[in-house]
Amino acid sequence: MTAAFLAAADLAGRHPSIDLDANVLYADNGRLLTSAGAAAGFDLCFTCPAAMTALLAWMEQNLSRELPLPVIARRAAMSTRTLSRFREQMGATPAAWLAHARVRRAQRLLETADLAIEQVAAEAGFGCERRATGA
Helix, strand or coil, rough: CHHHHHHHHHHHHHHCCCCCCCCCCCEECCEEEEEHHHHHHHHHHHCCHHHHHHHHHHHHHHCCCCCHHHHHHHCCCCCHHHHHHHHHHHHCCCHHHHHHHHHHHHHHHHCCCCHHHHHHHHHCCCCCCCCCCCC
16 A cells, blocks of 8 residues: 555544545545645646636737747746646647637737738737747
C-alpha cells in the first residue's frame, strides 16, 4: 500500500462522516473544492471558469498584438506547460483560440466599421507576420 492510500484510510477512519475518494485528484461538493497536491491544485484553479474569464478578456483586448504562448502564460501567471491545460478548458490551443477570435473581430469590423481591408486586418491582428506560438 502507498503512503497516500494509508493516509486516506487513516483520514476516513478518523472522520467517518466524510465522503472520501482517494482515487480522484480533486473534488467539488458544490461549496468546497479540494485537491490532491500542488499540481492538482494548479489544475483546480485553472479549470475554474472565472480564472479563464480574465485571461480570455485580456486576449480579446490584445488581438492586434503578437501573442506568443510565453506572453499568454506570463499574463496568466503560469508556466507554458501549465497553460497547456487551456486546451482542456477551451477545446482549442491558445493559438487556435486566438485565430478564431481574430476572425470574429475581423467579421465584426467588416460588418460595422467603414475601414479599409488593411485596417481591418491590422485591428484584428492579421496585419503583420506572425511567429509560431508553439501552441
